[in-house]
Amino acid sequence: MSADVNTASGFGEIGQEAQPTTDKSKKKSRKKKLTAHKAAYLIHSYIGLKLSLLFSVVLITGTLAVFAEEIDWLVYSEVRVQPQGERLSSGEVFDRMQEQLPNVGLSAFQTANDRTHTAAHAMMTLPDGGFKKVWADPYTGEVTGVTNFLTVGEFMSILHKNLFMPLIGRAVVNVFGVLCLIGLITGLISYRKFWKQFFKLPRWNANFRVFLGDLHKFLGLWSLWFVLIIGVTGSWWFYQNPLVNYGVVPQFLPERTIDPALTKHDLKALGKGIPSPLTSKEIVEAVHKHDPEFIPHFLNPPEHNGMAYAVHGTKHDLLTMKWGSSYYVNPYTGEVIGAKLAQDAPAISRVDWSMRPLHYGTFGYDGFWDLFVKTIWFIFGLAMSILSISGMIIFYQRTKSATKKTINSGRIRGKLKKVWLVLRPWGGPMSGFKYLNWAFLTVICIGISIGFKLQSEGTSGSGYQYKAQDIGPWNISLNATLGLLEKDLDPIQAGRSTTLNAYIHEGHADAIKFMYVKVGKPRTKRAPGAVLHGTVGNQHAHTPIPKTLKDDAELWLTIESWDGEFYQTSWSLMPDGINTVDLRASQADEVSVKSVNPTNQTGSSQTQNTPAHHLKTEQHTLAAK
Template identity: 35%
Template sequence: MAKAQGKKGRSLWWVVHSWIGLKLSIFLTFILATGTLAVFAHEFDWLVTPAMRVAPRAEPVASWGAWADAAARAAPDARLQTLYAPIDPWFTVEAWIDHGKGAPERIYVDPWTAQVTGRHDWANVHRFLRQVHRHLMLPTKIGIPLVCSLALLLAVSLVSGVVTYKKWWRGFFRMPRGGDGRRLTGDLHRLLGLWSLWFVALIALTGIWYLVETLGGNAAVPKLPEIAAGPILTGQRLDRLVAIARRTDPALDIREIRFMKDNGVVLLGQSSAWLVRDRANALVIDPATGKVITSLDGRNLDVHQRISEMADPLHFGTFGGIWTKALWFLFGAALTAMAVTGTMIYAMRLAKASRAQGSTMGLAWRGMGIWAYIGLALILLALALTPGAIGGAS
């Protein structure tokens, strides 16, 4: 009796696992694929935008003030909004310039010579992948919950896959069998799933956290003090503020400087706290007096804030630079392949059981029913909205 009940329980889990993997396969594959590509979104922009490329050099780079001065001189009628340090030694500095209306413009500056290498409008590969993966180009109040609901289903799929795979712990080094397409696909699906267990759990948990934040559970963000607006600081005046910041927090590796209209100059980056976004470590300086008004330290976050700040580095694997991003890309590709092979397994099983005629994808499409049209419609809608969405505000 107990064995029969256990078998029935596994069968129920199998139905759940198959339903998620088949009915939502088009939408799920699209979200997983765009998320995987988004890991290297900046690198894709680097490939297609020559102005972003520089050859690394041994000598010290120019100062933040020199970078800001170059960007400001390139657009004298606009306002310098944000300045970003190079992501890697082969990247330029990136400045965001506000023209008063519409989206910002990007200006690229050579880190060593402080010479402008080129300009680009707001729309780029990073904006596309970020927005289509995060909220399908829809309003965020609609798009984020829609996309993040897949994290719940991903978690259920993880549990159901483990439950239905008998003695799964023995399968880590079980090589896929050949000779039969269905058997080979099934073995590959299970092997990828086992080695990706940790990654699936991580993506599901961070995705669920984004859903919680969207539904009102977001952590409190410190309110910046109001400071009288003044002229944008460049050159030696900005370097003086950078020196003050480094004396205040010698461990701070400044990655970004924001020139706020009503909140002074904000310097953000990585410091002593591990696994947090740059914004968790910040200094707000009054540009008129050089006084540090606010100091944020990632080590002082409460549990709620800490979870919030960890989510992005863990979800996209950015915390360890190029090497962790490469690892996340690899496992993201494996997760995307699992969504595809899961659909193929269903179609092959259907073809064998009913001797149905047609291609594997044709059988899978019929098995998806109305969900195939829903998934395809969401993807087409996102692509149709792209021209207007990625040209808008951040």
């Protein structure tokens, strides 16, 4: 709430000319002391101006992200459906979606159980790299179409959460939560008797600067409660990231527990044949039978054979996300083997979980109240955005006015000096911070371009390729990348983790019980390395790289089959130009993407037997519906 310094801020004396006098003692006595009001005003102005460009981006995108789902509903016809009698079981919709796309990986299925006119959707991993969203009618199970992963709403949400900046993006955004709190407190201190000014409307017929000052104060007063919520939730997350993440402060939240999983006894009970997992419909029915009041909103099939089928949802617990409670089901027997319910969580965890619905205004859950709460959050989010922009304009107007008084703008020399006063690192209202703002915006633009590239290409054609080898009855290749946003960097760096993707070209994928990868030959079968997990086209493992690497270091792949047999093979860890190739440096080698990706594989949903061009044909057909 940056007040107009010459009106209601309590500092009307600033900028007034002092009366000439020769009495030095009188001059000294007339100097203004640094009062609490003045200090608060200076702090308020400083934090509201120095990072105002970046602050405005965070506020505007956060305001739009409130209606992320609704924006996508308006923009994409694939998202809109018409109610047709009773809804199908959430699990049955997912099963039918998989039947219509049998050769792609589907995960993270969102049921849309809290929406009557919105399609359910899942994440689809393409065989040739990249990610899409596939949508299905929850009343018929028919796939309505495919969209990019970065829909308009998703783009706004990600931009607000992490600014498309790897590693530090979320921490940078969380900083503004702290600044909101500081701005709120200092704004109230600097605005004398603010409680009497709630109904003082902006002076519409005054000059632009006065009007902006009045509007800034008016919106600031009526947004106090909202700024407090945003400030508290953002500061709460700031404590976690970066402070807890980097070991600056202790963690006060309970340690995150490991999700329930299948035991060795559960796996042994399945025998040595290839087991048949239950359908998603049967899984959801098992959860409903166990807890009839539970509403599933998010289905997460197991990513390897030792994982449980996770069904996330809600029992309408106060101020929790709609997937805040979870049941874990044995995918082969339907037995509920564990649960994490909001009603059983400690109080401090419930407080932590309440931050997201409070921050985004999603606690209305569904129907009229959901739209009502989101509308309020949107209106006051817009007010906060106007606060940031108007505060910036007020200070620029003041600086422009002060500059005109000291520089003759009619002369070329004066104009050049005026430009220099703004461009120099210590000049202008933002001083050197203007370069920091532009640097952040540049990094954001680069991150956005990488994000759009990733959704269409994934990590294909990047990093190190470990060429296909026969291992038992299978033919498998690996691909190493440092990470999604870091896919063009050296994937093997001592002391860091890398992401290894596995592609099965030949052999029955369902006959594989587990696949493991490890740098260095495993000493025993009990410690074969990191387990590969994920969906078709995205089976991967986050593998640690030793701090010291030998020149002859090898990458080992271990496969355990359902009949109890173990198979192993290895590659040179670093590029040797024969079996291990640096794809980043050898584009001219014409390494076909198909040699890295699955093209000839048999089996059930774990198999990959559709070429990339065939999948793209399917996408075009679906999009035309």
